[in-house]
Amino acid sequence: MQARDLVRRYGEGATAVEALRGISLEVQAGELVAVMGPSGSGKSTLMHILAGLDKPTSGTVTIAGEEITSLDDRKLTLLRRRHIGFVFQFFNLLPMLTAEENVLLPLSIAGTKPEQRWLDDLLSRTGIDNRRTHRPSELSGGQQQRVAIARSLVSRPTILFADEPTGNLDSRTGGEILDLLRESVDAYGQTTVMVTHEARAAAIADRVLFIADGLIVRELERATAQQVLDVMAGLDA
Amino acid sequence: MIGVALKGLLGRKLRASLTAIAIVLGIAMVSGTYVLTDTIKAGFSGLFTTVYQGADAIVSGRSAIGGGDQNGPGLAPSFDETLLPRVRALPDVADAGGNVAYPTLLVGRNGKVMAAQAGGLGFGIDPKRADDAIDPLKLVSGRWPTNGTQIAIDVATSEKKNFAVGDMIGAVASGAAHRYRIAGIVKLGDASIGGTTLAVFDLATGQRIFHKQGKLDTIYVKSKSGVAPPKLISELRGILPPTAQVRSAAAQAKHDTDNTSSFTSIIQDFLLAFAGIALFVGSFVIANTLSITIAQRTREFATLRTLGATRRQVLRSVIVEALVIGFLASVVGLFAGLGLAKLLNQLFVALGIDLPKASTVFATRTIVVSLVLGTVVTLLASLRPAFRATRVEPIAAAREGALLPPSRLARFGLPFALVTSAAAIALLLFGALDSSATTKQRLLAIGGGVLILFFGVALLAPRLVTPLARVLGAAGARFGGTPGRLAQQNAMRAPSRTAATASALMIGLALVTVVAVLAAGLKSRFEGSVHALFHADYALTSQNGFIPTGIASANALAHAPGVEVVSSVRAGEAKVFGKRIGITGTDAQMPRVISIDWVPGSAHVPPFVSKDYAKKHGLHVGSPLTLQVPSGRTLRLTIRGIIDPPKGGSPFTDVTIPNAVFDRAYANPANLYSFIKMTGGVTSENTTRLNTALQRFPDAKVQTEGQFEKSQEQGITLLLNLLYVLLSLSIVVSLFGIVNTLILTVFERTRELGMLRAVGMTRRQVRNMIRYESVVTALIGAALGIPIGIGLGALVGHAIAYPAFTIPWGTIVVFVVAAVIAGLLAAIFPARRAGRLNVLEALQYE
């Protein structure tokens, strides 16, 4: 996945806000990239554009060799089906479906059937094996997020986006979710881009991008939590 | 995806059933109407089939002017009884029996007539023939009457009113009432005859009390075996006088059934119209409920879109959901219709329309129409919300509190609403004011205009909600404390939602207001006429006031002490200028009891015609007037006067002839009204004198002007009540609309309600808040609907050119109070739900 010179402006004239002011980046297959930055720095905006949920004011995004910023809604939808997975801060599970049905939703939307071995493996790795028939209201926050992650992995997307996947969870549960994401990268070679506030989360990434005021200001490879915290402290100052 | 839609539906059972109720009610009305009218039709057809099953051919009287019913007074004439032996003498006839018939009421132990509304049939039959199977009357117990002191009555009366063989019972036909000993209990054919009573006499007695000496009304003919009906019919035709006709039994049954089914078809269309209104209101409710649930599911649709669902899949999932709701609701409605049919029937019986019934008829057509109609209406109502659901962007999944984007057409909203309303008003004005169009065209234009107007106003309503809520919610905000203020603001918070909810109620309220305005106009017109015309002291009518009654009662009054004038108005049918019309008869005394305007040059005596009729046919005083009466005779008269009746009508039809002429031309003359002048005017002594003179005429009643006016208005009052009851169905549907909106709103504001409770709002205050909001919504519906109803009432009144324009203020106040009560009722369930919210859970609710 590749992004070039992304600019995103909200509003017009005097009140216009430039959330992104020219961001370029590249994510290699099988890589876990974390995006960090102060609140309002443009992380979510970047994610939405990379995932084709939002369009940049200028610039391009290429996923699996396809330039996505000029695609129409239908083509984008099909691209999402094949290539993109999402994990939200709010789990966005459908309350009336069971855990397993929620996981299978992307496949049933696309009208395909899961491979049983793959599904079993996925459910056991995400730890919801014994919660298959539970409904979201019967699951804890961490379990719900596990279901959401399994859902995003089930179609084996080219790239997975996660926007503060631990933002709604306590630190222990959050840690488990991060382990799960790391594991999916290691076990399935799942390319992942994750936005996070937490240094601990960034520490599991292969690479950490720091954003401030709509620009990439630093980049660290295989950083420790302490290194990440130091950089963040510098940005806030 | 379809699976997701269906699961979603299961997960939102409450919301889905809320959507469905509107359709259930509308479809129940459709299916109930069909079941009821099919059952009545089957009842009639079963009745007539069994009535004629013993005979092969039926000879009956034939009206020379067409139409007519052998039992109606003054319509089909009777024929000479000498026809019977000649029929029996025909080579292919095995047997034949004859009878006479005339409307006859039974008189109860209290001296009052029974079944004054449903009416009674009277027969005189030949006892020698009565046991055989040709005649439709069958003896159930006892014996046939054989002389002038005996009678047989129907099973239902004997059971309901406790009359057994050997008891005495009164009966009144075209003369004075007499008492008879019950010789037997009979039934007509093998089917129900509704509320109608039977009185059977031997032939000679029947002929005497029906004033049909030497006459017969019907001959039932049985052919020898092996004779084809056409051969029998043509043989009979050869000997019939011009005043008789013959039909095969099957043709006669079909003829009689057809006569009644045109009547049941009118009932059917009438009821279906109200079902249509309920469904129309229902479609508003469904569209609104779906819009709200879809708005609430924005996040869900967005999530589906991020997971790769196309817009088309989202559209399809909403539509499938609507189809399933629509279909299931239609199935429930279909069966609810079976119950509703019973209720409707009770309503009709209560209004005095007790019709024959077979066992419940549940036709395939009923099933198909109900299911298709309910599903299609739901589908159509779901289209707009469904398309809005497709407008949800995937990114909404990542945003909290994402709102449904406005529809693409939203920015054309105001111009579109204005154009629609303007078009509707143009149609309405055309309908009301263009006098060159026919009444039918004008009423069609008004009907179409009304439908479009409702749409237009519903589209405009979101803009009216805020100012209306500000005014109508002021009382609540002023005296209801914080809950009142919040309720007022809540009503204004989603104006299009409040508007759609109120619009559904607006439709029902507008229609009842139209009815109230027209009824008030009709009444005031009618009362105006009565005040202008009524110059007598008393009026004499039949017990129910509408059917004509034999002339003997009026004649009896002529000799009562104190009576100065009795002048009667006869009613009958005749062919004049090639058209069969109702005519009236009166006498030269009439101007002493009725003060009607005469065109200059008139002698104030019959024959006279109305001014409009004279104009239409170029008639003047002195013009010849030719009438053909049912017996075939032609009357040649000279017009002596032209009346100018008031707008509210008069006792006279367009053509009025002298009673003396009338009585010679019609075998069984009957009076519609008689008017009486007495020395001393209206006094209790005079009333007693008249009632004493009428003792033997329980089918007639004497009334003062005020009583006469009231009883003549009963028709309007009855119709008015029927219309209110039927329209209330669509109001109930719109109430469910309010319930839906409130419940969905409570869902939506769960977190907010939790917060309010957390900062100290009591359960009671929460409930009051919901109640106030409901009442404000209902009042907005009233504020939109009632003025529209008054305007429409004025226009329709103008188009049908009869009623005076009167605003029934009292009734309107009642409607407003009813709207408030309706709002409170609609709030019961939602308020209870809101009050019961658990604070902690509500605060954590996502």
Ligand SMILES: Nc1ncnc2c1ncn2[C@@H]1O[C@H](COP(=O)(O)OP(=O)(O)OP(=O)(O)O)[C@@H](O)[C@H]1O
């Ligand atoms: N829909 C919008 N309209 C206008 N401005 C927006 C919109 N969405 C985001 N912004 C602005 O763009 C900037 C970047 O927002 P963004 O949501 O990307 O920040 P973020 O880095 O994700 O912050 P946080 O860590 O708080 O989630 C902010 O200044 C925000 O106010």
Ligand SMILES: [Mg+2]
């Ligand atoms: Mg963010």
